[in-house]
Amino acid sequence: xxxNMTIKDIAKALNISVATVSRGIRNASDIRSExxxxxxxxxxESNFHPSFIARSLVQKKTRIIGVIVPAINSHxxxxxxxxxxxxxxxxxxxxxxxxxxxxxxxxxKSLDKLLACGIDGLLISVSEETVGTKAxxxxxxxxxxxxxxxRILPDFNxxxxxxxxxxxxxxxxxxxIRKGCKRIAHIGGPENLSISMQRKQGYLDALKTHKIPxxxxxxxxxxxxxxxxxxxxxKLMKVVPHPDAIFCINDLSAITAxxxxxxKGFDVPHDVKVxxxxxxxxxxxxxxxxxxxxxxxxxxxxLSMGVLIDEIQKGVKDYTTLTLRSSLIxxxxx
Numbered sequence: 001x002x003x004n005m006t007i008k009d010i011a012k013a014l015n016i017s018v019a020t021v022s023r024g025i026r027n028a029s030d031i032r033s034e035x036x037x038x039x040x041x042x043x044x045e046s047n048f049h050p051s052f053i054a055r056s057l058v059q060k061k062t063r064i065i066g067v068i069v070p071a072i073n074s075h076x077x078x079x080x081x082x083x084x085x086x087x088x089x090x091x092x093x094x095x096x097x098x099x100x101x102x103x104x105x106x107x108x109k110s111l112d113k114l115l116a117c118g119i120d121g122l123l124i125s126v127s128e129e130t131v132g133t134k135a136x137x138x139x140x141x142x143x144x145x146x147x148x149x150x151r152i153l154p155d156f157n158x159x160x161x162x163x164x165x166x167x168x169x170x171x172x173x174x175x176x177i178r179k180g181c182k183r184i185a186h187i188g189g190p191e192n193l194s195i196s197m198q199r200k201q202g203y204l205d206a207l208k209t210h211k212i213p214x215x216x217x218x219x220x221x222x223x224x225x226x227x228x229x230x231x232x233x234x235k236l237m238k239v240v241p242h243p244d245a246i247f248c249i250n251d252l253s254a255i256t257a258x259x260x261x262x263x264k265g266f267d268v269p270h271d272v273k274v275x276x277x278x279x280x281x282x283x284x285x286x287x288x289x290x291x292x293x294x295x296x297x298x299x300x301x302x303l304s305m306g307v308l309i310d311e312i313q314k315g316v317k318d319y320t321t322l323t324l325r326s327s328l329i330x331x332x333x334x
Contacts, residue, residue, distance in 0.1 A: 007022060007025070010039065010046075013042065016039075020035065020039075021039055023036075024036045024039035024040065025039070025043070061120055062094075062118045062119065062120055063093050063094060063120060064093070064094050064095075064096050064117060064118065064119050064120060065084075065088060065094070065096070065119060065120060065121045065122070065305070065308065066096050066098070066110075066111075066114035066117070066119040066121070066122045066123070067081065067084060067095055067096065067122075067123045067124070068097075068098045068099075068100055068107060068110050068111070068114075068122070068123070068124045068125070069081065069097070069098075069099060069100070069125050070100050070101070070125060070151070071099060071102070072099050075279075075281060075297070076150070076278055076280075076295065076297045077150075077297075079297035079298045079301065080150070080297045080298065080300050080301035080304070081095075081301060082298055083297070083299060083300065083301025083302035083303075083304075084123065084301040084302070084304060084305040085301075086302065087301075087302050087305040087306050087309070088305055088309075091309050093120070093305075098110035098114065100126075100127040102127045102128045102129060103129060104129035104131075106127075107126070107127050107129075107135070111135050111136075111139060115139065115144070120144070120312050121144060121145045121147070121308045121311065122139055122144060122145070122146045122147070122308075123148075123149060123304050123305065123308055124136070124146065124148055124149075125148065125150040126148070126151045126152070126153060127151075128189075128190040128224065130153065131153075133153055133155055133156040136156050136158075137156075140158070145159075145308060145311040145316070146158045146159075147159045147160070147161065147304055147307050147308040147311070148160045149161040149162070149300055149301075150162065150195065150300060151193055151194055152194050152321075153194075157319055158319055159308070159311065159316065159319050159320060159321075159322075160320075160322070161300055161304040161321075161322050161324070162194075162300075162323055162324070163295045163296065163300060163323070163324050163325070163326055164323050164324070164325050165194075165195050165198035165199050165202065165326075166198045166199070166201055166202040166205075167325065167326065168202065168293040168326035168328075169198070169199040169200070169201070169202025169203050169206070169247065169277075170203075170205055170206045171202075171293070171326075172275045172277070172291075172293050173203050173206035173207065173247050173275075175275070175291075175330070176245040176247065176273055176334065177206065177207075177212060179245075179273060179334060181245035181273060182212060182213075182244060183215065183241065183242075183243045183244045184207065184212065184218070184243065184244070184246070184247060185218035185219070185220070185239075185243035185246045185247070186200060186203045186218065186220070186247050186248075187220055187221075187229065187232055187236070187246060187247070187249055187257065188200050188219065188220065188221040188222065188249050189221065189222055189249040189250070190224065191221050196221070199249060199277065200219075215239075217239050218239060220232040220235055220236055222249065222253060229248075229253035229256040230260065233246075233253075233256060233257045233260045233261075237260065237261065237266075242266075243272060244271070244272060245272060245273040245274070246272060246274050246275070247275050248275065248277065249277060250276060250277050250278050250280075251280040251282060251283040251286075251290055251292055252276075252282075253276070254274050254275065254276030254277075254283070254333070255276075255282065255283075255286050255290065258286065258290070258333065261274070268288060268333055269288065269332065269333055269334050273291075273333065273334040274290065274291070274333045275290070275291045275293070275334060276290045276291070276292040276333075277292060277293045277295075278292065278294075278297075279292045279293065279294035279295065279329055283331070284331070286333075288331070288333045289332045289333065290331055290332075290333045291328070291329065291330050291332075291333050291334040292328075292329050292331070293326050293327070293328055294328075294329050295324075295326050296325075296326070300324060
């Protein structure tokens with residue numbers, strides 16, 4: 001039989017109706033088991049694969065979920081995607097993954113492409129440039145469920161899955177204080193990002209709680225995460241007296257900080273202690289190994305996908321924000 005065989009060909013070969021073949025393929029309940037077995041045996045012998053597009057048109061569902069992340073090669077997002085994939089596979093959904101490269105224009109183009117493919121739902125962690133909600137409102141106006149994870153837009157009303165960034169930052173800075181640090185600097189991320197705001201607030205509140213002075217000169221921001229980390233670290237280490245600890249927005253900026261500090265003749269951790277965030281694999285093999293805040297990224301992916309599929313299948317009455325906890329991994333950099 002030709003590999004281009006259709007459901008009509010199967011029906012003709014078995015002398016049954018097209019509707020009966022369709023019910024057999026879908027394993028519908030209103031078909032006799034012996035008829036279904038005959039259809040499935042014929043399909044197996046013929047190496048027949050139902051047209052995905054045709055099936056989608058009939059069911060008015062593609063079982064495709066669109067995912068947009070800032071960077072696929074990030075440890076955090078690769079682990080989150082792995083969690084999403086495991087749940088999607090278990091529930092017979094397929095992922096269409098796009099990367100925004102921290103660019104809002106590319107993010108919007110990705111949204112248009114995903115909509116054109118007829119996605120059943122959208123998972124998104126917004127780019128560092130994203131501020132407005134218009135593009136996402138357009139998605140929801142087409143009755144497509146949206147779930148945001150990790151980086152969210154507070155003004156967009158939908159289900160959201162986040163990690164307690166504030167708690168992670170507070171715990172990290174409090175640990176530095178208990179180590180005797182008094183001049184703790186902070187290398188933050190892009191100021192408009194929700195994760196940057198939460199981590200900075202955790203840093204500030206830890207200092208306030210323990211009555212440690214806050215020096216504005218010791219707070220700097222990377223406009224593009226680790227891309228500008230070197231220049232802001234250079235700025236930090238010119239402050240006199242220099243910081244005795246640095247709480248970094250992520251592990252890559254922490255590694256950059258350690259390299260620069262040691263190049264200038266200071267010792268890590270004796271002169272300057274350094275803490276990162278995310279628990280990237282490189283943080284463990286760095287010299288010295290980096291104390292960092294571990295996030296449950298795989299669990300974020302699993303939970304995000306589960307919440308979205310549940311909304312696709314059952315609808316939603318009330319939106320909620322689910323928050324997972326982080327933990328501090330203590331290593332040699334402190």
